[in-house]
Amino acid sequence: MAIIKPFKALRPQVEQARQVASRPYDVLNSEEAREEAKDNPNSFLHVTKSEIDLPADIDIHDQEVYEKAKENFLQLVNDGILFKEEKPCYYIYQLKMPALQPGGNSRSQTGLVCVSSVDDYFNDIIKKHELTRPEKEKDRIDHMRTTEAQTGNVFLTYRDVMEINALINGWKATQKPIYDFTANDGIQHTIWIIDREIVINSITQLFATKVPFTYIADGHHRAASAAKVSKEMTDGDEAKYFLTTIFPANQLAILDYNRVVKDLRGLDEEDFISALQEDFTITQSAEPVRPAQLHEFGMYLDKQWYILNSRKGTYSNDPIGVLDVTILSNNILNKLLGIKDQRTDKKIDFVGGIRGLGELEKRVNSGEMQIAFSLYPVTIEQLFDIANSGNVMPPKSTWFEPKLRDGLLTHLI
16 A cells, blocks of 8 residues: 655745746756746756756756755755745645636646655555656756755656545645745646644555555656665665655546657658558548547648548557557557657657647648657556556656646655
């Protein structure tokens, strides 16, 4: 069963929370982070993307970058911008996101911020569905080792437990939040602190008796890095746990994660479309294609959108084979375009669904890429099935939105 516990968060003063809170380090490049943190010395990007305070040509994995992160981190503490909670607490984190499209619905999701057991990670109580890259792991290992803090959250999910939902909803309804602000991107961040001992114990016990597994939704590299750092640190108990926010499955929505490719591997457009017909039915579309069901794809080529539907018998029905990212990988990317490893091949790039179909058109129309594919999102049940089977998804299969902000709740190790 899942082992979680409360922790003494390092967190900002109320009046500084909006300034400190920053987007996750891995959704911004250095240039974007430099621009976002400009004129804001309290932005947590000075900790998570500390290369922004060093010469622009520095290697972002240079030890000087991590030392700068530690220096900036300690400055925020010494200046009183950040302070450490006096007692271990749980925290409730609610995110509200405006509608992605005109006329659409806004959405809200609420999770529990806690620390989760590293042993659970090693013992597969915390389930995974993605492979990790060694260089990305090393980056976070070096950052944690130098700052002695987990500054990035691992986003977990689990099958709903009625008692936990009721307890968290009851606390939200009867207590005032400690933070409540809307960020520049329109997403509202609201956090409550659970500091009552009886409620803390109830939550810990409910997870220990009602939640057999948790599942990594987003943050495989942060989790793997925290687990490896834990093995190095023999002093104290805190490194045996890592920072997580756990959302019940009914709170989450997975967005599409789309692909753009540089070229057609020497095929002309007519021959490429002809080759596609072996595995797909193809229809031209006058509008951008956002797939409406599983096994339906959008394709953008030479300023024309197409709807592709997989033919029966061209994919398997096992937990991995049935995924649209697998179908696209096997029947188009590998078979026709020669892309065998999406993690390393430079001909392919990935576009999160939050950026919209217009971003796919832009990347192709600019000449940077030649073709784009839009996909139907993976479902939460598919994620559970794959993780439970011990399999891993193809890279960049899921995109979760909205994103948790860094800097609001940090775990010191």
